Amino acid sequence: MTTVGFIGLGIMGGPMAGHLVKAGFDVVGYNRTAAKAQPLVEAGGRGAPSIADAVRDADIVAIMVPDSPDVRAVLAGEDGVFAHAKPGTLVIDFSSIRPDVTTELAEQARAAGFRLLDAPVSGGEAGAKNAALSIMVGGAAEDFAAARPVFDAVGKTVVHVGPNGAGQTVKAANQLIVASNIQALAEAVTFLRAYGVDLESALEVLGGGLAGSAVLNQKKGNMLSGEFPPGFRIELHHKDMGIVNSAAREAGVVLPVGALVAQLMASALAVGDGGLDHSALLRGVERLSGREGT
Template sequence: MKIGFIGSGIMGRPMAENLLRAGHQLTVYGRRFDRIEPMLVMGALGKGTPAEVAAETDVTFTVVSDTTDVEQIILGDRGLVHGARPGHIVVDMSTVSPAATRRIAAALAERGVHMLDAPVSGGETGAREGALSIMVGGETPIYEKVRPLFEILGKNIVHVGGHGAGQVVKCCNQIVVGLTFEGVAEAILLARRNGVDPVKMREALMGGFAGSRILEVHGQRMLDSNYKPGFKVKLHHKDMAIVMDNAQETATPLPGAALIAQQMNALMGAGDSELDSSALMRALERLTGDGK
């Protein structure tokens, strides 16, 4: 299949580069030339609009920041829908609203264009190493067509249901990640305030049921106060807003998720939007007067 790719940020660029390294020809679009230039150097072809990308390809991946961007790139005046032929496949790997995803899929279907929603987990490292977890919503035959490309981008690929299901599962992922961040940060804070070495505390917890990838990687970040992103606070803040919107739409009580949403609000208000989301530690430190 001829592949289009739109998205050249922390996640999108390494994903596109992995497809190029695997020998695929990519046609790309970006609002800023400097963001897509590394892909052009690797052999990608550049186009001036998303519609032009779709006109030259069989499947187009999108990896952008928010729901508004996805809607504009796919359905906007110069969007993919205006260049896509019947049978084209749009694969949105952004993290966006499940409800909006279903609306976009329905609008594309009216033009004979297919869609998969395939948000990811694994961060910049997972994107760079082709080791992402990919949660896919959409029709099974379309998923099977795209699966060989997913296998270049990720290691854990699960078809979770129909349109929007991938985004729902990503919401679930962000709840678990956020609450685990909170648990690790609270454990470090409690150890410190009891005069216990939090480094030793983390070492002890890593050997039991409390052990996790987040305790390992982000626990160390919190101990070092190293909040270089990574996955930025502003993106986690956006994701938790999607979670809470969906909770309201479905009348689902999510008290833990609401707490994380408020912690992200606090970080945004304190000017920490560009930090790694493990900076949630800072929100707790400020509550005790220990932080900046």
């Protein structure tokens, strides 16, 4: 039985680790908040008191943590994966971080005798719970092939997009598209409400035409109810918009819509909406329109 050390058991990592147990992997999980390992234990996995204990006997290490500094600490820190995992271990980083940091960490991994894939995901909490994530993978083709059973246990669309860093670059593009779509949907919802149109009917017919999208399908419920439980938090999408705009600047690429949406995301964070689902960009449009709470 292949042993997977899984670091990060939050909204995304927890369900993903559970799917690996169901697929027959021996999963040992670690989370800074120890209580978050309990669902994994109940599913048949094991909890570990430290990263070292989670990865020491692992054949594969999976990581799902919030940001570049977190991944760097988990991998290269004094108590991290490189210090405690077996040489030759395959490391799969499901986190969404800066492409340049991924490339740097992949070089460190190779120098330390490890193999690293950057494999950020899209699909949010629903995708994680339903094992229907889209996974964009950067790294060596042979490592991608070796990791395929893990990817198939947690995802639906799995594509090898190039060398290390390519997965994170594709994820940055994904976050640009998603944020722009959410903002456009939020503006359309506010516009429709201002004219008293039956919103549910309007979104139904819009979803059947060219305006239809996965964003509309997944986020219209939040916008109809005005409730925004976090499937993917604004504070994390704010981080991702920083990544895409920084990478675009380095490449000499102009992203006018991306720059604007990044500012609107920053505004939502500044007014205290950072812990809400990114569909709460609707609240920003309502505030700007003087229609908050309508």
